[in-house]
Amino acid sequence: MIFSDIVGNEKNKELLKHIINSNNIAHSYMFVGKDSIGKLLFAKEFAKAILCLNKEKPCNSCKSCIEFDTYNNPDFSIIEPEASSIKIDKIREFTKKVYEKPVVSSRKVYIINDSNYMTKEAQNSLLKTLEEPPEYVTIILITSNENIFLPTIKSRCTKILFNKLTDEELKKVLQKEYNYCDIPKTTLKIADRKCKKSNKFKG
Numbered sequence: 001m002i003f004s005d006i007v008g009n010e011k012n013k014e015l016l017k018h019i020i021n022s023n024n025i026a027h028s029y030m031f032v033g034k035d036s037i038g039k040l041l042f043a044k045e046f047a048k049a050i051l052c053l054n055k056e057k058p059c060n061s062c063k064s065c066i067e068f069d070t071y072n073n074p075d076f077s078i079i080e081p082e083a084s085s086i087k088i089d090k091i092r093e094f095t096k097k098v099y100e101k102p103v104v105s106s107r108k109v110y111i112i113n114d115s116n117y118m119t120k121e122a123q124n125s126l127l128k129t130l131e132e133p134p135e136y137v138t139i140i141l142i143t144s145n146e147n148i149f150l151p152t153i154k155s156r157c158t159k160i161l162f163n164k165l166t167d168e169e170l171k172k173v174l175q176k177e178y179n180y181c182d183i184p185k186t187t188l189k190i191a192d193r194k195c196k197k198s199n200k201f202k203g
C-alpha cells in the first residue's frame with residue numbers, strides 16, 4: 001500500500017492518497033519541512049503512484065513502476081544542487097525536457113530536491129514553466145526554507161508541510177530498520193542525529 005513503508009506524517013499520507021485516488025493532481029507542489037524528515041521519500045512514492053499505469057497505485061508491477069524502481073523511468077527525474085547551487089543552465093535544460101511528451105505514462109513528474117538552492121535567475125526561469133505548465137507535468141519542489149522563494153513561485157505551488165518525527169515514530173524506524181527492541185531515550189537522541197546523516201532520511 002502506498003506510503004506503508006514510510007514512518008510519520010500520517011496526515012500527509014492521507015492527503016496525498018486522496019490526491020492520487022481522486023486523480024486531482026496539481027502541476028506544482030512545495031514540500032516544506034526541516035531537513036532529513038522524509039520529504040524526498042514521500043515525493044518519490046507520490047511520483048511513482050502518479051506515474052503508475054494500474055488502478056491500485058503504485059502497483060509495483062507495471063512497466064512504469066518497474067522502471068521507476070530501477071531508476072530508468074523516462075517520465076521521472078530528480079534535480080539536485082551541485083556545489084550547493086541549482087543554476088539557471090540546469091533549470092533551462094529541465095524546462096526543455098518538460099515540453100517533451102511522456103513516454104510510458106500519461107504524465108511526467110519532476111522533483112527538485114533542496115530547491116532553495118536555486119539561484120534567483122534559476123527561479124525566474126522555472127517560473128515560466130510554473131505559469132504555463134504542459135497539462136501532463138507535475139513538479140515537486142522540496143525545501144527546508146520556503147522564505148527564499150520568489151512570492152510568484154510560492155503562490156503557484158500547493159504547499160504541503162512536513163513535521164519532525166516524534167520519539168515514538170523514531171523508535172518505530174529503529175525497530176524496523178535495525179531490529180532494536182528496547183530503546184532508551186538517550187539512544188533516540190543519538191539516533192535522531194544519525195538518521196539525519198543517513199540516506200534513508202535524506203530530504
Ligand SMILES: [Zn+2]
Nearest residue numbers: 052059062065
Ligand atoms: Zn504500477
